[in-house]
Amino acid sequence: MSDQIKHECGIALIRLLKPLSYYHKKYGTWKYGLNKLYLLMEKQHNRGQDGAGLVCVKSEMAPGYPYISRVRSVEQNPIKDIFEKVNKPLKKAKRHDADINDPEWAALNYPFAGSLYLGHLRYGTFGRNSIEFAHPVMRQNNWKSRNLVLAGNFNLTNTDELFNVLVDLGQHPKAYTDTVTALEKVGHFLDEENQLLFRKYKNEGYSNSEISPLIEKNLDIQNILERASKDWDGGYAMAGLVGHGDAFVVRDPWGIRPAHYYCDDEIVVVASERPVIQTVMNVHANEVNEIAPGEALVIKNNGEVRRDMIRVPHKRKSCSFERIYFSRGSDKSIYQERKELGHLLTPTVLKAVNYDFENTVFSYIPNTAETAFYGMVQGVRDYLVDWKIDQIQKKNGSLSDKDIKRILSFEPRVEKIAIKDVKLRTFIADDASRDDLVAHVYDVTYGIIKNDVDTLVIIDDSIVRGTTLKNSILKILDRLHPKKIIVVSSAPQIRYPDCYGIDMARLDKFIAFNAAIELLKDHGKEGLIQDVYKKCKEQENLPKEEMVNYVREIYKPFTPEEISAKIAELLKPEDCKAEVEIVYQSLENLHKACPNDLGDWYFSGNYPTPGGNRVVNSSFINFVEGKDERAY
Structure with missing residues (x-):
């Protein structure tokens, strides 16, 4: 994605089912679980770079000994920072000849030698980027079974x-914040x-003294989660630990946010993404299961693993943006879907x-569009196969060997044009110099394009804001002197805000929305803006269940092609000599490519929860009233 947007967090949970001595004997280290947690977090670092944290719970500690240890960081490299803090006590102990x-020494003396770990990677969509907002969050008590640790990839619309x-x-x-309300709601029950x-x-x-262990053994996690999540509106994959050793991961009933797990007789592993577990545990895809919408994976202190239904599952609306961009492309299904999008x-x-192949060069914006590019090129080649057959049949045997060779060898011109300078991005900090620096985020390959x-x-x-396209990519591509630049988005037009964990809350940040507003002005239909504003205001105090997404009316007067043309006009730099065209994916094709992940509210305005309609209307009200604030 050329536009950088913040998005979902990542979770990682480890439950060891054997004593630490077992792993020391079999794998050569009692740090087996801790090492796996590090890998799970590092492999998901793309999901959160604002902060990281981990908690270890020990279930067999005597009274007076700490049994819950937590470390969090909001440093520039938070994963590295938290594991340096985790390892610091070991280095200190080693100096004292421990x-x-x-x-056995580790279990008694080292805070992070336990059987239960929860790690988190944060991308902040709610609250400031400070340590107090970093997960896991804790609710502490002197009774072990009342201690609660929570971390998640979630956003609740009805905080x-x-x-x-x-x-x-x-x-x-x-x-x-939704984090505090979720923590306290679960904690209450x-x-x-x-x-x-x-x-x-x-x-x-x-x-x-006899009652405490009985409570710990018979605590009904399913009942707690059923009652706590009853009124939650939003997308969530939420993981929790109870102080005595129970653990759970619960997923929203629409399946908006992802969660997967693997289990054998040694370990239970949960992560946001399937290929992460495959890589870390070296297992096949069919051994990694998805936590179903509305379901909770519950791991009792005795090692029993259960799948309990917490909420009645709704029609599956898992996030299609996960498939297009956010998730790791090493997942077999996601790779195939991205290729099909292209x-x-x-x-x-x-x-x-x-159909001018001789004078067309096909390329992509690195790095996440590469897979869709392969699919697009394959489609071009498929077309050329039919073209070659037709060319040969038309000549009815009159072609020379040279002519046949020329036809058969004809291929689309495929080149790597844009090269992303990853290192440069870390230096773009202050607003004053950002516009100048962003123009140099990409380099280009010269000498391939035939001038004019x-x-x-x-x-x-995908194209969200279009800022990087206008300020950087189109400018540097124009230096190659093409006659025309066609930017193709493998995702449809992003028209509506997200409220389930992706940092896309403001309508005026979307180039598609701005294009529709400009078209209304161009066609003398500005009155529609006020009409929609009035309708949104009239339902401001209604229950969210009664609200309607009136913002969809802003787009109704225009075809997707008209909006795309306006987007191209808005994004074309003033000094760009080449003609610019923007081509978007259709919503129909998105569903063909991702048939099991129908969460398309960014593109269609069809929100799976009532809170989504409230958010989009609030976002439009903020736009009209000129308020620079989030809609939830």
Whole structure:
């Protein structure tokens, strides 16, 4: 993606099912679980670079010994920072001649030698980028079974409602964020479950010291999560640990946010992405399972692993943006889907270049559009196969060997044109110098394009704001002196804000929205803007379940092609000599390529939860009123 947008967080959970001595004997180190956690987090570092954290829970510590240890960081390289902090006690102990390789010594003396780990990578969409907003977050108590650790990839649209529920319960939440409200909501029902069991066992004549282990054994995680998540509106893959050793990962009933797991007789592993588990555990794709929408994976302290239904699953609306851009392309399904997205664009692209293969160069914007590029080129080659057959049949045997060779050897001109200078991006910090620096984020390959003759087709996986296209990519491509530049997006036009974990909350940041507004002005239909604004304002105080997405009316007067043409006009730099055209994927083709992931609200405005309609209307109100703030 040429535009850099923040997106989902990543989760990693490890539950060792054997004593540390087992792993020391079999794998040569008791740090087996900790090492696997590091790999899971490092392989998902693309999912969060604002912060990282991990928690270790020890389930067999005697009273008076710490059993929950946490480390978090918001440094520039947070994963490196937290594991340096994790390893610091070992280095110190080694200097004092401790046998740090002994699993028994580690279990008693090292804070992060345990059987249960939860790691998190944060991309902040709510709250400031400070340590207090970094996950995992904790709710502490002197009773082990009342301690709660939470980390997740989630965004709840109804934080205000949930916050008020907590206040009505008599609580005083310390912050107005979805993280705090989720933590306190789960924590409240965890407390209630503890209290219910305490009264039960007290009535049966057990002493207080006897009751604690009974509560820990019989704590009903399914019931806690059912009650806590009842009013959640949003997308979530949320992982939690209870102080005595129970663990869970719960997924929203629409399957918006992803979560996968692997389990054998030694270990349970959970991560946001399937290929991460495949790589770290060296297992086949069919051994990694998806946590189903509305389901919770529950791991009891005794090692029992269960899949419990927490919410009634709705029609699956897993995020298609995961497939297009955010997830690792090493996943077999995602790779094939991205390739198909490119392939399905071929007819539109060929029409745009007027089937002129001799004077067209095909390329891509690195790095995530590469797979879609392969699919597009394959589609071009498929077309050329039919063209070659037709050329040979037309001549009816009159072709010379030379002519046949010329026809058969004809191939699309495929080149690597844009080269991303990854290192440069880290230096782009202050706004004053950003525009100048961003123009140099990409380099180009000179000497390939025929001046003022060739058309350059370059595919990107999506176009959100178009800022980098206008300020950088189109300018440097124009230096090659093509006659025409066609930018192809493997995703449809992004028209509506996200509210489920991706940092795309403001309508005025979308080039497609700005194009539609400009078209309304061009056609003398500015009154529609006020009409939609009035409708949005009229339902501001309605329950979210009764709200309608009226922002869709902004786009109705125009075809996708008209909006694309306006986008090209808006993005073309003033000094660009080449003609510029923008080609977008169709919504129909998106669904063909990603048939199991139908969450397309960014493109269609069809939000899977009622909170989505409230967010899009609020975002439009903010736009009209000139408010520079989030819509949720």
